[in-house]
Amino acid sequence: MCGIVGIARASGLGRIGLENVRTMADAIIHRGPDDQGFHAAEHAIIGMRRLSIIDLAGGHQPIANEDDTVWVVCNGEIYNFRGLRADLERRGHRFRTLSDTEVVVHLYEEYGDSFVEYLSGMYAIALWDATRRRLILVRDRLGQKPLYIAEKDGYLAFASEVKALLTLPLLRAGIDRSALGEYLSLGYCTAPRTLFAGIRKLPPAARLVWENGSARSERYWALPDSVDQSVPADDWARQVRRELERSVDEHLVSDVPLGAFLSGGLDSSAIVGLMAQRIAGPVNTYSIGYGGDGAAAHYNELSFAAEVAKRFATRHTEILVSPDLAVLMPKLLWHLEEPISDGAAVTTYLVSQLARKSVTVILSGVGGDELFAGYPRYLGAHYGRRYRMIPRWLRRGVLQPLAGVLPSGRQNRLMDLSRYAKRFVQAGELDWRQQYRSYLEIASSARVGHLLGSDYLADDGFAATVAEERADDELLRLMRVDAQTQLAEDLLLLTDKITMAESLECRVPFLDHRLVELAARIPARHKLAAGEFKTVLKRAVHDLVPASIIGRGKRGFGAPFGQWFKRELKPLRDQLVNRATVESRGLLRWDAVAESLALHDANREDYTDLLLVLVNLELWCRLFLDGTSVGDLGEELAIGLREAHAS
Helix, strand or coil: CEEEEEEEECCCCCCCCHHHHHHHHHCCHHHCECEEEEEECCCEEEEEEECCCCCCCCCCCCEECCCCCEEEEEEEEECCHHHHHHHHHHCCCCCCCCCCCHHHHHHHHHHHHHHHHHCCEEEEEEEEECCCCEEEEEECCCCCCCCEEEEECCEEEEECCHHHHCCCCCCCCCECHHHHHHHHHHCCCCCCCCCECCCEECCCCEEEEEECCEEEEEECCCCCCCCCCCCCHHHHHHHHHHHHHHHHHHHCCCCCCEEEECCCCHHHHHHHHHHHHHCCCCCEEEEEEECCCCHHHHCCCHHHHHHHHHHCCCEEEEEEECCCHHHHHHHHHHHHCCCCCCCHHHHHHHHHHHHCCCCCEEECCCCHHHHHCCCHHHHHHHHHHHHCCCCHHHHHHHHHHHHHCCCCCCCCHHHHHHHHHHHHHHCCCCCHHHHHHHHHCCCCHHHHHHHHCCCCCCCCHHHHHHHHCCCCCHHHHHHHHHHHCHHHHHHHHHHHHHHHCCCCEEECHHHCHHHHHHHHCCCHHHHCHHHCCCHHHHHHCCCCCCHHHHHCCCCCCCCCHHHHHHCCCHHHHHHHCCHHHHHHHCCCCHHHHHHHHHHHHCCCCCCHHHHHHHHHHHHHHHHHHCCCCHHHHHHHHHHHHHHHHHC
8 A cells, every 4th residue: 555656748857856756755655654665767757655565575666577667656455466476477477576566567568558457456556668658547446546647837747645746846726616516516526527726536447548748548447237137136145245255355465464444334244254254363343433412322333333343253442432623624634635525534534543553454344335235325216116106296296395394414313214205205206317416416406506606507527427327227327326426536535545644554345346346237126125225235144244233224434513513513613614704715605605504503404514515615725725734724723612612
């Protein structure tokens, strides 16, 4: 696991040199505190910061081929490297190290630009071909590892994080206003767009080739677009179990201590159970809960995690926290860099901080919900068919007006159900594309337009992805959309950046691409049999995971920001999102912001995620545009919060 950086220019590097690239690497030292390395040529420099996981002594990067004409840096892990190495050695390639990264240069020698199609793992790779003066950048199939790119004055620069790019004299932080609507609508921004003007993300499964000063990009992998109706449910379950076992086996390869996040849900429990069968001695597991009552208790899953830990005799560590969010939120935003609206950043950071005291690698259940239908939004088509059996006059004349006045919140199970019912009924007459967006969006197009002060047509990366979708299965369509949008640019971005903030490598066995391809071929009727979430996965692990865990309802791995913004964090919210601040930024209309705050406080609308975007947007502006340090901003917010609570 590393952070990678570099720069290239067809006419020579000129005023940008090795020291600049060293400074880029220093900006992301948290991604790789163990080692650093660089390769400098006339037209390109590549470098890295290394967190040593495999071949601790010999895995120094950059790594070259036999005659030093091909050089590579890699952020991530290649899980099938041993099989690849054996095949390459049979073909005559000579290896200098035991590192997984070294297979990349020899694969390139053997297969050219197609080398990436042989890899199984999570990775962002930069490969410099000195003979042909070409740079190849690739991001793994699901987007587990991020990679940012900027082009200016003939230079192409890349880095694992934006903050590294911003150290270059070529660049300064500015806002891309065209991306703001997508953040307000969805809570994240789809690749290649970011909120930083002039800086883009390489999309998942993308390969960029830079040669002679110009770059071309293409997608090298996509999910299947059809399901297989011929396979019985039990056969699917057996295949899922076999592939999940294989994936966990590969994800356990490490020369340093490893453990697992354990929420007490089905996905993390299955991963821990399979680890326990494969590791000599107890598995290290880590869980977190929030102190307090009400919504905090609703998010607390420690009892479920403890049950699973007891079942598998893990070495379990848990903490109950009341985090100092005034100090923590600027730090999290500095690491996230993109002002996403996911409250799981707090939970993920605190449990990563806990785990890093004893392990360097952590396994997570991330991805199980996307593969096997674990979210309420996946039931839209299932219940939609039943809803449309109700007479239209009753739907439009009674149910929709009634849904409009339902309360909405997340502080307890009843409010959660009301929130889902309200959203479902309000979207009940839409086509599947509009309906699915309505389930995912944190603010409607009308609300976003009100905030921006202009019409917002939702003409963004998500809309383009949905418009192109033609899969033959209603659930597969949603899975394919998620893989290119929320999974990559929200959930996986958060997982990578927040765990790496603590120099912790997080691995996600559910997102092995072979398991993902298998899951994509399973029809909706097996994943959501009779409207039950994750039916085929539950069958696959029924003998492994306790029945009480298989049968329990789903809770999100988040934080009670909805309640906090109404109570404990309201003064902090008002410090960051107020009339003077909003009007001075000139990005949003204050009357629309004030209305959104009021609707949320009155439980008329659940704008938890929208408020989190608004708070994070102002934090982003202060950190990246104004240049306020994380420490100074945290201290300022903490003082304001203490004064507000004291008055």
